[in-house]
Amino acid sequence: AQTVxxxxxxxxxxxxxxxxxxxxxxxxxxxxxLFWYKQPPSRQMILVIRQEAYKQQNxxxxxxxxxxxxxxxxFSLKISDSxxxxxxxxxxxxxxxxxxxxxxxxxxxxxxxx
Amino acid sequence: xxxxxxxxxxxxxEKRQSVAFWCNPISGHATLYWYQxxxxxxxxxxIQFQNNGxxxxxxxxxxxxxxxxxxxxDSTLKIQPAKLEDSAVYLCASSxxxxxxxxxxxQGTRLxxx
Numbered sequence: 001a002q003t004v005x006x007x008x009x010x011x012x013x014x015x016x017x018x019x020x021x022x023x024x025x026x027x028x029x030x031x032x033x034l035f036w037y038k039q040p041p042s043r044q045m046i047l048v049i050r051q052e053a054y055k056q057q058n059x060x061x062x063x064x065x066x067x068x069x070x071x072x073x074x075f076s077l078k079i080s081d082s083x084x085x086x087x088x089x090x091x092x093x094x095x096x097x098x099x100x101x102x103x104x105x106x107x108x109x110x111x112x113x114x
Numbered sequence: 115x116x117x118x119x120x121x122x123x124x125x126x127x128e129k130r131q132s133v134a135f136w137c138n139p140i141s142g143h144a145t146l147y148w149y150q151x152x153x154x155x156x157x158x159x160x161i162q163f164q165n166n167g168x169x170x171x172x173x174x175x176x177x178x179x180x181x182x183x184x185x186x187x188d189s190t191l192k193i194q195p196a197k198l199e200d201s202a203v204y205l206c207a208s209s210x211x212x213x214x215x216x217x218x219x220x221q222g223t224r225l226x227x228x
Contacts, residue, residue, distance in 0.1 A: 004156075006156075033215050035215075042221075043203065043221055043222050044219055044220070044221050044222075045157075045205065045207070045219035046219075047216055047217075050215070050216065091156055091157070095215050097212065097215075099169060099170065100145055100162065100164065100169060100209075100212040101159065101162060101169070101170055102147060102159065102162075102207075102209075102215075102217055103159055104149075104156040104157045104158075104159075105156050106155060106156045107154075107155065107156045
């Protein structure tokens with residue numbers, strides 16, 4: 001069975017600085033995707049960034065980038081130039097291409113301070 | 115494009131009562147997920163549908179929870195009878211198919227059992 005672990009319950013960062021959120025996962029599958037989702041206080045979950053496991057190149061979306069270490073089963077999210085609107089709970093998620101199952105980690109609450 | 119619709123937004127019931135949640139996924143989306151999110155935790159997958167068939171319900175407490183997806187479109191999740199520990203936000207999400215992995219989430223239903 002797959003598992004996703006986020007070891008940082010809470011993080012804080014000053015506005016305009018950079019922060020990295022950690023995630024590790026466990027799977028025996030070869031075909032999968034990894035995601036970071038953002039859940040602002042309003043509660044609706046939004047996709048931040050996606051990484052295909054077969055791609056070596058790390059995904060980047062504007063100020064968001066990942067460090068994907070497949071052998072170590074590690075998938076961290078880096079937020080550059082943090083903004084107040086980045087304050088939210090962030091979830092790492094694993095998607096199995098075999099089953100379509102999407103499972104989440106425990107989440108990291110990020111507070112961006114002015 | 116309309117998003118994933120869920121109703122009701124909030125529900126308060128007494129323990130041992132019954133409750134039902136409704137989800138209307140994005141049109142054409144074959145995969146539908148129901149998650150339970152306890153405050154401060156990550157979403158826990160309860161059940162996954164592919165069209166109107168159940169793909170995974172291994173984490174669904176089947177003695178009290180049931181779900182159906184008639185005609186492969188709308189879905190309902192029912193709890194009967196409710197317990198105090200069922201207090202949570204119930205999230206519905208949908209994705210186009212197994213190859214198109216991005217899941218879109220509804221705003222959720224916040225259930226309080228008193």
